[in-house]
Amino acid sequence: MVRARHHxxxxxxxxxxxxxxxxxxxxxxxxxxxxxIVLILxxxxxxxPAAAQRLRLRQAPxxxxxxxxxxxxxxxxxxxxxxxxxGTPLAGVSVAALSNGALYFFTYQLTISGLAAGHKAxxxxxxxxxxxxxxxxxxxxCPDTTACTAASEYSVMSTSAGAxxxxxxxxxxxxxxxTAGIGVFLPDNDGAxxxxxxxxxxxxxxxxxxxxxTVIGTAVIFFNSPAETVQDAVQLTLSTAxxxxxxxxxxxxxxxxxxxxxxxxxxxxxxxxxxxAGGVIYGxxxxxxxxxxxxxxxxxxxxxxASKVFAHPAxxxxxxxxxxxxPYATISITAGAPxxxxxxxxxxxxxTRYLGLFVSNVNGATAFTGTDNATLTxxxxxP
Amino acid sequence: MRRSLIFFAxxxxxxxxxxxxxxxxxxxxxxxxxxxSATIQKAVQLTLSAGxxxxxxxxAVVAGGGPPDYTMNFGTVDALGINNGNCNKFAPTxxxxxxxxxxxxxxxxxxxxxxxTTSASTITAYVSANFAGPNINIVRTxxxxxxxxxxxxxxxxxxxxxxxxxxxxxxxADMTAAGSGGTLNRFIGVGIAPTNGAGTLTxxxxxxxxxxxxx
Numbered sequence: 001m002v003r004a005r006h007h008x009x010x011x012x013x014x015x016x017x018x019x020x021x022x023x024x025x026x027x028x029x030x031x032x033x034x035x036x037i038v039l040i041l042x043x044x045x046x047x048x049p050a051a052a053q054r055l056r057l058r059q060a061p062x063x064x065x066x067x068x069x070x071x072x073x074x075x076x077x078x079x080x081x082x083x084x085x086x087g088t089p090l091a092g093v094s095v096a097a098l099s100n101g102a103l104y105f106f107t108y109q110l111t112i113s114g115l116a117a118g119h120k121a122x123x124x125x126x127x128x129x130x131x132x133x134x135x136x137x138x139x140x141x142c143p144d145t146t147a148c149t150a151a152s153e154y155s156v157m158s159t160s161a162g163a164x165x166x167x168x169x170x171x172x173x174x175x176x177x178x179t180a181g182i183g184v185f186l187p188d189n190d191g192a193x194x195x196x197x198x199x200x201x202x203x204x205x206x207x208x209x210x211x212x213x214t215v216i217g218t219a220v221i222f223f224n225s226p227a228e229t230v231q232d233a234v235q236l237t238l239s240t241a242x243x244x245x246x247x248x249x250x251x252x253x254x255x256x257x258x259x260x261x262x263x264x265x266x267x268x269x270x271x272x273x274x275x276x277a278g279g280v281i282y283g284x285x286x287x288x289x290x291x292x293x294x295x296x297x298x299x300x301x302x303x304x305x306a307s308k309v310f311a312h313p314a315x316x317x318x319x320x321x322x323x324x325x326x327p328y329a330t331i332s333i334t335a336g337a338p339x340x341x342x343x344x345x346x347x348x349x350x351x352t353r354y355l356g357l358f359v360s361n362v363n364g365a366t367a368f369t370g371t372d373n374a375t376l377t378x379x380x381x382x383p
Numbered sequence: 384m385r386r387s388l389i390f391f392a393x394x395x396x397x398x399x400x401x402x403x404x405x406x407x408x409x410x411x412x413x414x415x416x417x418x419x420s421a422t423i424q425k426a427v428q429l430t431l432s433a434g435x436x437x438x439x440x441x442x443a444v445v446a447g448g449g450p451p452d453y454t455m456n457f458g459t460v461d462a463l464g465i466n467n468g469n470c471n472k473f474a475p476t477x478x479x480x481x482x483x484x485x486x487x488x489x490x491x492x493x494x495x496x497x498x499x500t501t502s503a504s505t506i507t508a509y510v511s512a513n514f515a516g517p518n519i520n521i522v523r524t525x526x527x528x529x530x531x532x533x534x535x536x537x538x539x540x541x542x543x544x545x546x547x548x549x550x551x552x553x554x555x556a557d558m559t560a561a562g563s564g565g566t567l568n569r570f571i572g573v574g575i576a577p578t579n580g581a582g583t584l585t586x587x588x589x590x591x592x593x594x595x596x597x598x
Contacts, residue, residue: 086407231408231409234408236405253418254418255417263496359496367498
């Protein structure tokens with residue numbers, strides 16, 4: 001219980017100061033003859049500098065939990081991440097898969113208080129303790145001038161206290177709450193610098209009264225609860241090659257050769273025919289798009305086999321070739337001995353391959369007309 | 384209970400993240416699938432080419448890209464068999480009474496696939512567009528499916544001009560013997576009648592339509 005004991009105290013102005021044990025109030029004296037008195041409201045052991053009271057962080061709507069530790073310390077986490085941006089990130093965290101990695105990010109709020117009337121404050125941020133694996137995790141910052149909901153709004157956060165990144169730029173803001181963003185960029189990272197595991201980082205925010213050029217508050221965010229976790233990731237997609245038959249998304253992908261015949265008459269768009277003993281091969285280019293990250297190997301292998309053969313395997317089977325003119329080789333139907341496509345697939349480098357459909361020209365009892373289906377299973381393995 | 388919870392938490396931490404067959408985390412392999420579909424249809428193809436019979440001349444069969452699909456030119460001909468034409472000729476047996484025949488061999492190349500039955504297949508031919516004059520007609524061997532070199536002018540007869548009743552130049556036995564991708568040697572020509580007077584043609588073209596039926 002606190003009371004004002006002298007008539008000279010006209011106001012007890014509540015501030016945002018926190019101590020190890022709880023909030024305090026700072027009273028400013030209005031009578032010039034009397035020294036400043038600090039009143040301890042609850043179990044005060046050691047007061048923090050008044051500057052630290054005027055900058056607070058809190059969870060933004062939709063953002064992740066912002067846990068406040070003693071003093072003006074906070075803990076946050078991006079959770080488990082990967083440089084391909086696969087999977088669902090931690091609640092409140094967004095992920096943007098980029099052409100060279102992935103950015104995990106979220107927004108948070110900063111509240112500036114205690115500024116004198118007419119004064120404005122700016123806020124800066126820097127990485128005060130960087131990740132132990134800076135090639136694998138890069139802190140990024142988004143200022144309050146953008147929505148901070150897109151990867152393009154983020155940039156690499158300074159690691160220098162002397163030249164920090166800006167959250168609230170001059171001319172600054174008065175006593176108010178602003179929204180900013182913070183992120184972690186995970187670049188594609190294969191080879192010697194690949195890393196999987198946990199890591200931690202700390203960033204420090206500083207609010208400065210731009211009218212007096214004095215620090216009015218600091219806050220520290222520990223990214224350690226839980227520790228940031230980097231996982232390796234693999235992805236293999238198929239897509240349509242220029243001039244080829246359409247590869248459509250299905251479970252997982254689908255390709256329709258349309259109407260075919262044993263003479264190669266009238267191939268559909270995207271198909272070319274190549275003569276083959278006993279029939280004809282309809283060929284089309286397609287793209288294999290490998291992506292993998294945080295592997296010590298910089299190359300992977302691609303293979304394929306027919307996990308479901310045509311119902312009329314004597315009439316139809318699938319072939320593979322590196323060129324449109326062939327030669328085509330029958331794709332394996334054995335999972336244990338698949339057809340090898342390449343052993344040097346590189347991250348985010350498409351491989352053009354040619355898929356052939358052999359159509360027999362057989363007549364008589366074994367002839368078949370109608371629709372048939374098969375399934376190819378591609379496998380990418382990164383050692 | 385506590386030990387179980389710890390084990391469970393550890394299991395979750397080490398488990399592979401599988402989101403779809405196209406991607407995964409905490410793993411080094413991924414296996415997407417591609418579904419392939421195709422509809423196979425029956426197909427037939429009949430092409431013509433120059434003959435190869437030994438001992439005679441062969442008129443060229445030129446692929447025209449259609450229409451016409453092919454052309455054959457017998458050259459300059461006459462009813463007395465004076466001109467040599469481009470290929471072979473039989474002079475009239477009785478000049479001024481019977482026809483002169485200018486002729487050539489040619490090759491039929493039947494190809495067909497995905498046909499359940501082929502035993503009753505045939506190739507027929509008829510004159511779908513005849514010469515404008517009455518003194519010249521398309522002829523074929525009197526035995527329409529003859530594959531040996533005809534001996535004389537009498538071995539030829541006019542080709543049918545009726546689509547409804549064409550000449551069978553390859554019957555089922557011929558087709559079976561040739562099979563898909565085989566060849567059939569046949570003979571065709573023009574018969575020049577020794578007529579005079581109005582309407583006598585001194586030049587022109589005719590069209591023969593071949594039909595292959597696989598059944």
